[in-house]
Every structure is written in C-alpha cells, then in structure tokens.
Amino acid sequence: MSETSDLQRRLLEHEVLLEMGVELASTLDLARVLSLALQKAEELCHAESSSIWELDDERRELFFRVVRGRAAGEIQSLRVPLGRGIVGSVARSGRAEIVNEVQDDPRWSGDRDSHFTTRNILTVPLIARGSVIGVLQLLNRSGGEGFTADDLRRMQLFAGILAAAVANARLYSDQKRTFLEMVTALSEAIEKRDPYTGGHVRRVVTYSVLLGQEIGLDVEELEELRLAAILHDIGKIAVPDQILQKPARLDAGELQVMERHTVDGAELVGRIRGLRHLVPGIRSHHERLDGKGYPDHLTDEQLAKIPRIIGVADTFDAMTTDRPYRRALTPAAAAEEIARLAGSQFCPVVAAAFGRLYARDAFTLEQGERVLASLSALVPQG
C-alpha cells in the first residue's frame, strides 16, 4: 500500500471516530448510540460480532451492555466474575489483548450461543477516570488472518471515547436514580403520618403510569407523570396531625385545611425551576371536569393531561382502601363508579383507558410495576 493511500485510510478512520465521539458525547442516554458505535467498530475492524460489557463494581461481575451479531436474547443475562475468562481477565488487568486462536486459550470456555462459533477475539478495556468500567469486545475478523495490531490501536482510541460516554451516562443515571429514590422515600415518610393511607403514594404512581401507557404517553411524558404522581400529596406535610389522623369524617373547616395540600404541594414544587413543569399534576389532581373540584374549580378545557390521569389513579386507590368513615369498595364496584363518573368527575379518555385495562384484567399493580421497570431500564443500568 502506498504511503498516501495508507494516510488517507487512517484519515477516514479518524473521521469516523470523531463523528462517533460527537454522537456518543451528545447523549447521556446511551442505549441507541452504543449499538451504532459497535456497528462502526465492526466495520473498522471487519468483525462479525461485537459487544460492550460493563463492570458491576459492587458484585465484581461483568454484564452485557450491548451485543451485536449474536443471539442477544440467549446471552443477554450472562454475568462473568471479574478475572474469569478472557473478558474478565482483560477487565482485571486493564490491558488490551488479541486472542486469534481462541480454542487454544485456557481461559476460553466455549460458545454459549450454539449458532455462533468464535474463532478470534479482540478485547479492549474501557477505562474512565483511571478505573476499568467495562470491556469492548470484537469477535471473528473476516478472512482467515485474525485481528491485527492495527485493529488493536484503532479500538484503543475508540475505547477511550466509549469509556467516557459510558461513565458519564452512569453518573447521570445514578444521580437520577438517587433523586427519584429520595423523593419517593420522603413522600412515603410524609404519607406515614396519615395512618389510613399506607402505600398510597406507591400505588398511585403505579396506577398512573399504567394509565399513562394505555393512553399512549411517550417515555418523557411517562417520566414526568411518574414524578408528579410521587409528589402529588407532598403538600400534606403542612396538614396538622389532628386532621390527618382524625378517625372520622372531616368537618367543613377541617376539609378546607386538608384540601390546601394541593396548593401547598404545588407551591413547594413550583419554587424549584427544574420541577416547575410538575405543578399542574400536583395542584390539580383533585379537579373535576365539571368544575366542582378543588382548588381552582377548573373545567374540562383548563385541565392538563397529567392531573386527569393522577385523578383517576388517586380516586381508584382511595375507593378500594378502607377509610375511617367507610369500608373499601371492591375493585369491580370502583370500576363501575369510575365509568359512571366519566365526563363529570373524570376525563372520559382516562376513564376509558381505565375501563379497557380493567376489562382485560390488566389494571393491576403487577402490570404497573412492569411499566415502571421499563422506564428505569431506559436509564443505563449502573
């Protein structure tokens, strides 16, 4: 190969890497981009399959972040202890390796996916802030030659960019998880002052995202709905014990104090710029389409989507749990009630979504937990 064409090839490679770097750096939500990154890595090194493994520091195990070119389903749940196998040994040593005769390597334990035969492996550690956080692996260079020193150099450059992106996404998602967990813990602690509503917050969150998904909200809207639902009763922090814990129906004056939790909660959250968008879900979850709700007596055209959803979830849970002054309704009776009040108390769209879920036995906490789990999974797993 002439010097010029070699230089040109390397220049092109660099351009791919740079583009990839910009794309990777441009997102803190990696799932989509990482798969594209692997595709580029395969192209650059003519590999048949590739994967990114991530190190779970606490359990000292590696797990797949992304796999390309093999039956991902079968091996997706594989976990490899640090130090075990080729992937584990590169993660421990922090040194890149090429193994071109994999059958001869004592660390090799065979293919898990019976439709794929591994011949050669290139493994590069992902190092961020001085620590191994995972491993990039390419399998089977096409042609008989196996991976080259040139491939290794290329992938080490690539790994630098990948590692930074993965580390940032982790940091971001850890912070996000901590935030959600903290806000949930505090909401639940506030709820615990009310002896009649154990587990209410968690159930309203779960029912809300279930309804939201049925209505067709996108992921961002579901995330917003989840956070608003966690916080919907946060204003109860300002309700005195004697009202919150009264073992009987509240009188008019007490009711007025109790109803202030919508305004107080909205006021608290509204002071925080990054959460201001949650105010309608908190302030208006006790409004009714017919204007007979509180605190603002909003009507149909004034009421946002999120409080409509939380309203149904909240009421269903209130109806199906015992209160000091009345017994719980059965779910069937509550479902009838929601259908009856569609258009007056409840948004007909949300009530209809509830009706569909209920009719197919899908309005359950288990189903809702699944929606919540899918939301968390969008955040790269730490």
Add this chain to the structure above:
Amino acid sequence: MSETSDLQRRLLEHEVLLEMGVELASTLDLARVLSLALQKAEELCHAESSSIWELDDERRELFFRVVRGRAAGEIQSLRVPLGRGIVGSVARSGRAEIVNEVQDDPRWSGDRDSHFTTRNILTVPLIARGSVIGVLQLLNRSGGEGFTADDLRRMQLFAGILAAAVANARLYSDQKRTFLEMVTALSEAIEKRDPYTGGHVRRVVTYSVLLGQEIGLDVEELEELRLAAILHDIGKIAVPDQILQKPARLDAGELQVMERHTVDGAELVGRIRGLRHLVPGIRSHHERLDGKGYPDHLTDEQLAKIPRIIGVADTFDAMTTDRPYRRALTPAAAAEEIARLAGSQFCPVVAAAFGRLYARDAFTLEQGERVLASLSALVPQG
C-alpha cells in the same frame, strides 16, 4: 505543500481533536478541561486569544464560560444579548463566520480590554441536540493573513465535541441543582411543622460548610457535608405534632420520641444507595465525645468527621435562638459555651475552628453563604 505532508498534518490534527474529545467527554466538571481545549484550539489555528461563550436561554444573553489570552477579570462579567455583535449574531444564525477586518464590520463595538486589539475573529456556534448553546471564538491569527477556510473547518469539528461536553455538563449540573433544591425545600417544609425552629436547617447548613472550610475539608467533603446538613433533621417527619409543637420542656417519654429523629432520618437516607454515605452525619449529629450523646453513645474514636461539624453548627444555632422554655443566648455566650464544652461534648478540632472564625468575626451567615456560593460555582453554571 505535497499531498502526503498535507495528509500527515491533517492526521495529526485529528489526533489532537480525538484526544481532546476523550478528555472533554471524560468529565462532567468542565472548568479545567475547557481551558485546555481552548489552548489546543489556539495552537491548531495559530490564534492569540480564544473564548467560549454560553447562551443563557432564559435571559437570551451570552456570557463567558472561559477566556484565554486577554485580561479575563475585566471582561469575565460581560453579557451580550442574543443577536447583538458578532458573537450574538452567530449565536442567533447558527452559522460559523470569519471576520478578518473587524474594524470594518458594523456589528463590531470595539475592545473592552484596553491591552488587547482585536484584528480578526473566527466564530463558530456550539450546537447540541439541534440548538445553539453557545459560541466558540478565536481572535487574531498570527501573521497578517487572517483566519482561513481550513481553520473554520477544523473549528467546526472541534465545536461539535465541545458542544456535546458543555451540554452534558449542563444537564448534569441542572439535575444536581434540582436535587439539592428539592431536598432543601422538603427539609424546610418538615421543619416548618416545628414553630420554634424557623430557618434552622438553612442556618445549620451555612454554619456547617463554614466550619468545614475552616477545618480544611476539600470540595467533595464540603459537598457531602452540605447535603448531610440539609438532611440532618429529616427524621423529624416522624415526630408527632404534639411533641414537636409542645410549648414547654419535653418530659422523659417525649424526649425519647424526639430523639428518635436521628435514627429515623438515618434509616430513611440509608435505604438510598446513592446517599448511604450521609448516614453518619444524620444519625450521629447529637453524639458527644464523652459518650453521653444519642442515639448510640458513641465516643471520640467512633465518631466521624461530618457529625462532629454538624453537631457544633446545630448546637450553636439552637443556643442562639429562642425556645419555648428558654431565651436565646447571645452569640458571645454561645461561643464561650462551645469553648467550655470542647473535649467533652464537642470535638476540640471543630470547636477550635469555630473559635478562630468567631474571634475574627467570620462566623456569620454571610461568610457561610460565600462558601456555599463557591460550591455551586464549581458546578458549571446553567
């Protein structure tokens, strides 16, 4: 220039860009790296001075993120409305520009720094997720020629990497700020149930970081101290109104319930993996070196640094505010009390730090606010 040497030059440039990309992507705390990035940009384009401007979306203004090569102090506080001047017009149009005869450009309003004369300007927008988030600017190409189309191409590549890094750092710091604000708002809402302790949380936070800085904690420790101090009384959420609001000294049984706020708060925070490191600050801020504190009667060698600091801050604030059963001490009397109890109730190191601050009139909320402001400034400003 021969084709080969041109290719070689471009290859080297790419390598610089790639390295820079990895470095930029490797941090969510940009201040240090951005200045290095500007240095590289100046080298690549032979510029005398450079800067990164960031767009404040809410105020529709650009402000300096970093400046190199000019009297940074003088111009650091400059803010330019979107659309105004060359920088404002590139930020609005989203199109890169070279202005080689700056005196002839009607948008040019002259140099702010009297020691620097601008001749030519290269301005590239920083675009992340489709929106302009700032501008990269180089001033004065050395030699008489001005900036070239080649410089522009290079800096557009560079701007892609920069923009992604700046956008990520912003997202991260916004999330962090939202978390701190939310936790503070909730702590204050919980505190408001106790009519005798208005503003206590905020003052304990402020005093704590002031003491922490005097003792020589590093930034990470100060951040941890701040968060622990915000949360130190969070367990009071579980204390009944009748005890929290009793307008008299508590009896033994009530005291026992009140003292549980340390355990309850630690339990709540301890359930959250990302906050578990804060547990000692919350659980042990009422311990004493002599073992007579609560809840665990820890002694000197068992007591961590953070609760020692919060303990002094908390007690000073309690002593200097009125309580239902006693009047506030004067600050001078409280200072004497802290000195007297050093070694028995209080850690002598913290008490000595308090003593030094107090003696030079620096144990004030204003001084503490300054420490807090410097902590926030470490997070890139959004």
